Amino acid sequence: MADSILLPVNGGDGSAAAEYAIAVARATGATVRVLAVADPSALERVPADETASLRARADERSRAALESTAGTVDAAGIDVVRDHREGVPHQEITTVADDSEIDLLVIEADGRTAERVLALSDVPVLVVPPDARGWLDAESVGPSRIVIPTDGSDAAARAADCALELATNARGAVDVISVIDETNPALADAPPHLIELCREGGHDAIEPIAVAARDRGLPVTTDVIRGVPHEEIVSYAAAVGADLIAMGARGLAIGDEPLLGGTTAHVLARTDRPVLAVR
Structure with missing residues (x-):
C-alpha cells in the first residue's frame, strides 16, 4: 500500500x-x-x-x-x-x-x-x-478488523482497495456495510417495496468489495443497515471492535475555504477509531 x-x-x-x-x-x-x-x-x-x-x-x-x-x-x-x-x-x-x-x-x-x-x-x-483505539500492539502488523462503509461510489471503492491491502498484510477481517439513510425525505413514508429496493441497492454496492475480499482469502461480514449514516458507521465499528474505518471522502469548498463533506466529517468528529479516508 x-x-x-x-x-x-x-x-x-x-x-x-x-x-x-x-x-x-x-x-x-x-x-x-x-x-x-x-x-x-x-x-x-x-x-x-x-x-x-x-x-x-x-x-x-x-x-x-x-x-x-x-x-x-x-x-x-x-x-x-x-x-x-x-x-x-x-x-x-x-x-x-x-x-x-x-x-x-x-x-x-x-x-x-x-x-x-x-x-x-x-x-x-x-x-x-x-x-x-486501534491495532497498535507488539504482536500486530496491522488492523485485525476493518469496517468498510460503501455507498457504491468510486471514492468508496478506492478506500476499499486500500483497506483490503492493509487487511491482507495483517491477515485481518473486514466488515463491508451500507447504510440506508433514514434522513432522506424521500424515505420518510416510503412503502416497504421501496425500502426493499434500497436494501438491494446496498447489497449491490457491498458485493464487489466482498468478492474482492474473499478472493484475497479474507473473512468477510456484510450488512445493510437503516439509520443515520455516520451514527450507524460509528456505532457499528465500536460494536465489532474495529481497528480501522476505511471510507470514501469528498472535498467541498465555500469560497476559498476547503471543507470535508458529508458523512466522513461526521464520522471523524465522533469516532475514536482511526479513519482511512480516500477521495
Missing part, C-alpha cells in the same frame, strides 16, 4: 499519528517523511517590530517538533526524511504530498488542518484521533 508515508507535525504533539505511521511503515517497508510547517499567519496582527523575533521562535518550535518526531521514527528503525517548510499548514502538507509522490498521509485529528487536508488531498489520508 505504501512506499512513502507523509507524517505532518501539525501543532499537537503528534504522538498518536507517529505511532500509526511507524506501524504502517513497519508492515510495508515504507519511508516516513516527517514534515513541520511554521505558520506565519499567526503573526499578521503582530506589531512590525516584534515580528522577526516571534517568527524566529515559531521557526525554532517547529524545528524542535520536527526533530522530536523524526527521532521517534528513527528510533523505531524506520527510514526517515526530515522536511521543514513555512506557510499555511494544509497547503504545504498537500503540496508536499503531491510533489514527493507520497502514498499515504498520516495526520492527527486536530480539527481544521486535518479537515482541510482531507478536503484537498488526492492521497489516501489516515486520520488518527489523539485517543485512538
Whole structure:
C-alpha cells in the first residue's frame, strides 16, 4: 500500500499519528517523511517590530517538533526524511504530498488542518484521533478488523482497495456495510417495496468489495443497515471492535475555504477509531 508515508507535525504533539505511521511503515517497508510547517499567519496582527523575533521562535518550535518526531521514527528503525517548510499548514502538507509522490498521509485529528487536508488531498489520508483505539500492539502488523462503509461510489471503492491491502498484510477481517439513510425525505413514508429496493441497492454496492475480499482469502461480514449514516458507521465499528474505518471522502469548498463533506466529517468528529479516508 505504501512506499512513502507523509507524517505532518501539525501543532499537537503528534504522538498518536507517529505511532500509526511507524506501524504502517513497519508492515510495508515504507519511508516516513516527517514534515513541520511554521505558520506565519499567526503573526499578521503582530506589531512590525516584534515580528522577526516571534517568527524566529515559531521557526525554532517547529524545528524542535520536527526533530522530536523524526527521532521517534528513527528510533523505531524506520527510514526517515526530515522536511521543514513555512506557510499555511494544509497547503504545504498537500503540496508536499503531491510533489514527493507520497502514498499515504498520516495526520492527527486536530480539527481544521486535518479537515482541510482531507478536503484537498488526492492521497489516501489516515486520520488518527489523539485517543485512538486501534491495532497498535507488539504482536500486530496491522488492523485485525476493518469496517468498510460503501455507498457504491468510486471514492468508496478506492478506500476499499486500500483497506483490503492493509487487511491482507495483517491477515485481518473486514466488515463491508451500507447504510440506508433514514434522513432522506424521500424515505420518510416510503412503502416497504421501496425500502426493499434500497436494501438491494446496498447489497449491490457491498458485493464487489466482498468478492474482492474473499478472493484475497479474507473473512468477510456484510450488512445493510437503516439509520443515520455516520451514527450507524460509528456505532457499528465500536460494536465489532474495529481497528480501522476505511471510507470514501469528498472535498467541498465555500469560497476559498476547503471543507470535508458529508458523512466522513461526521464520522471523524465522533469516532475514536482511526479513519482511512480516500477521495
